[in-house]
Amino acid sequence: MYFGEKVHLRALELEDLDVILENWNNLEMRQFLATAWPMSRNAERQWLERATTMDPWKDGGLVLAIEDKKNREFLGTVSFFDISKQSQSAEFGIAIHRPENFGKGYGTDTTRVMLWVGFHILGLNSIFLRTLAENERAQRAYEKAGFKKTGILRQATYMMGKFHDFVIMDVTRNEFLEECPPGTQIGEA
């Protein structure tokens, strides 16, 4: 439904459960996310059932499937959560599931498209994210997509045996619209 240069973002479907489970329980990827314990098929199905019926304004979240435009391969998911009507803001999250697909430009392109959705479809004013200070690949992708580093939360999360700082990054509507004014798209169908 939404197109970048390399990816296509679409609604998640219950049929995505198998492909999600193939790669989700993988510490190489999950060490960068808040939940690095194994998820059962049952837990993942319940999550997917919620995600497939989510309404951004009623439920405060939106989760989309990321697909490769070339071959429709399922690459991962991208989301907004804690969407606030009052402040027109949301937190951003993304996971490309297979480590073989890291560093191929999918994350940068997906982030650009999701920012386009946030500002042009949802009408948000500010989008922010938290990422592990050590996650330089993520920060580089986010910067290329338009996020700026705005702060640090010190020792804010525990992962792989130690506490880590979170880097905070955000982008405002005005900044994004300078690059992508109304009427522009990120990619073509």
Ligand SMILES: CC(C)(COP(=O)(O)OP(=O)(O)OC[C@H]1O[C@@H](n2cnc3c(N)ncnc32)[C@H](O)[C@@H]1OP(=O)(O)O)[C@@H](O)C(=O)NCCC(=O)NCCS
């Ligand atoms: C973080 C993530 C979304 C980035 O997407 P991606 O498709 O891998 O990233 P891209 O290829 O678009 O861009 C990565 C950039 O970082 C660079 N990079 C790659 N590995 C790097 C590393 N280990 N250290 C520093 N930079 C790195 C790449 O060269 C590229 O920059 P360039 O285009 O200027 O050369 C993806 O890797 C991912 O989902 N990882 C696992 C889960 C995760 O970390 N989620 C984010 C939690 S906040």
